[in-house]
Amino acid sequence: MTGPGGTVPTSPRAANSGRHAVVPQGTPVFDVRGLSKAFGPRALLDAADLQVWPGETLAIIGESGSGKSVFLKLLAGLLEPDAGSVWFKGQNIAEFDRAGISRMHREIGYVFQSDAMFDSMTVLDNVGYALREHTNQSDEEIRARATECITRVDLKVEDLEKYPAALSGGMRKRAALARAIAIKPEVVLYDEPTQGLDPQNITRIAEMIEELQHELPCTSVVVTHDMRTAFGVSNRIALLHEARFAVIGTPEELMRSTDPAVRAFIDDAMEELEELFEEGVLAART
Secondary structure (H helix, E strand, C coil): CCCCCCCCCCCHHHHCCCCCCCCCCCCCCEEEEEEEEEECCEEEEEEEEEEECCCCEEEEEECCCCCHHHHHHHHCCCCCCCEEEEEECCEEHHHCCHHHHHHHHHCEEEECCCCCCCCCCCHHHHHCHHHHHHCCCCHHHHHHHHHHHHHHCCCCHHHHHCCHHHCCHHHHHHHHHHHHHCCCCCEEEEECCCCCCCHHHHHHHHHHHHHHHHHCCCEEEEECCCHHHHHHHCCEEEEEECCEEEEEECHHHHHHCCCHHHHHHHHHCHHHHHHHHHHCCCCCCC
């Protein structure tokens, strides 16, 4: 199972999603080569390889504690690998100086697992944080961009003046998403964007990921344990299993897979995935 792509969906929801066919060409946005990372005696990644292509949404699934979030931090240069390399747009990030890392972070939006909102700052200051760090925009320009982003994720303008503690879990996740896109990134990395949310908010966040992918557009990597999110928003899915990406393919390819590790995930989530067939997000099985 190699190469991104997917069946063009026919349902109203799917028609607005990021589930377009993506052809691997040119330079990968991320090119992961022989990546290894261990904490103590446990290896989370062992000579792992993976490419992320411009314009695609790649979902990463795997067992809890398998290293998915660690891998995302390695992509962003927030952790250093023990061996191997991560190449960003044709450049080895290990060779970046401080200014180079700053430039890379200017192009990457990051939605952290815990939302990572600064509790002592208003939503406005949280959403505008990267703009203050990486641009010379005025207070008025930052407010205008924060207002645009907060309304895009279905929050109200008055929410900008609130502190994170005043928001529900779903609202905090959406505010974190607004912060990630404020700088108009070329890449968005999502670390468990639906974790801890109720089914309604899970669907809401997944739909926003699709909409943003269509509107920005950008390249997205989504780490998730939620199979409906993984299969609903992605062009390709990579299964992290036993410290490597054991299987990589389109959602339809994984649905047809007989690999025991893949089947363990899909069979447990079949009831949820059936809804995607009904909606036309996933092509009918052959």
